[in-house]
Amino acid sequence: NAGVTQTPKFQVLKTGQSMTLQCAQDMNHNSMYWYRQDPGMGLRLIYYSASEGTTDKGEVPNGYNVSRLNKREFSLRLESAAPSQTSVYFCASSALAGGLSNTGELFFGEGSRLTVL
Amino acid sequence: QKEVEQNSGPLSVPEGAIASLNCTYSDRGSQSFFWYRQYSGKSPELIMSIYSNGDKEDGRFTAQLNKASQYVSLLIRDSQPSDSATYLCASGGYQKVTFGIGTKLQVIP
Numbered sequence: 001n002a003g004v005t006q007t008p009k010f011q012v013l014k015t016g017q018s019m020t021l022q023c024a025q026d027m028n029h030n031s032m033y034w035y036r037q038d039p040g041m042g043l044r045l046i047y048y049s050a051s052e053g054t055t056d057k058g059e060v061p062n063g064y065n066v067s068r069l070n071k072r073e074f075s076l077r078l079e080s081a082a083p084s085q086t087s088v089y090f091c092a093s094s095a096l097a098g099g100l101s102n103t104g105e106l107f108f109g110e111g112s113r114l115t116v117l
Numbered sequence: 118q119k120e121v122e123q124n125s126g127p128l129s130v131p132e133g134a135i136a137s138l139n140c141t142y143s144d145r146g147s148q149s150f151f152w153y154r155q156y157s158g159k160s161p162e163l164i165m166s167i168y169s170n171g172d173k174e175d176g177r178f179t180a181q182l183n184k185a186s187q188y189v190s191l192l193i194r195d196s197q198p199s200d201s202a203t204y205l206c207a208s209g210g211y212q213k214v215t216f217g218i219g220t221k222l223q224v225i226p
Binding site: 033035040041042043044045048058059090105106107108109110111 | 160161162163205215216
């Protein structure tokens with residue numbers, strides 16, 4: 001059982017390049033999330049998808065777009081990468097649909113370390 | 118002000134001691150609270166969930182919630198060097214989860 005799988009694990013981009021981070025979960029979870037983690041800032045929510053077919057902005061959505069391709073997959077796209085987007089990105093999933101009190105039981109992928117030069 | 122506040126540490130305790138990690142939150146509408154453990158270079162892993170006032174025990178871990186004071190804590194009894202990690206406090210609200218910056222715990226052998 002793979003859980004939450006993210007690709008790529010490492011990526012170096014030049015300013016202005018674009019890329020897509022892929023995330024897939026095999027736990028039949030309804031909700032999926034993208035977080036970024038920076039030193040001293042903790043985990044910050046970029047976008048989330050409470051159920052298949054819906055996406056919503058989180059705390060730091062600027063410069064990113066997402067696609068909930070199907071129930072399993074949730075991708076994060078950087079259209080024009082900037083050095084400020086250098087970070088570790090985590091995808092996570094949750095069993096329950098949004099709005100329920102225990103939405104916070106998240107399963108995380110291994111992370112994607114992105115460097116923008 | 119962040120919605121979930123934690124002291125970044127490091128918190129150093131000797132092996133076998135009780136480690137006490139604290140967290141406060143600002144959103145009174147939060148219904149659920151979580152502690153995640155994150156080893157260096159790894160992803161967060163859920164270790165405790167708590168939804169009602171009081172204590173919840175699981176092995177060496179005890180989570181405490183006081184909604185009136187908007188305070189959450191995690192106690193780790195008989196701390197081991199393998200407990201050395203960053204502990205993230207999180208609150209669950211409508212459709213999303215908010216994390217604190219994490220407290221780094223160092224257990225000294």
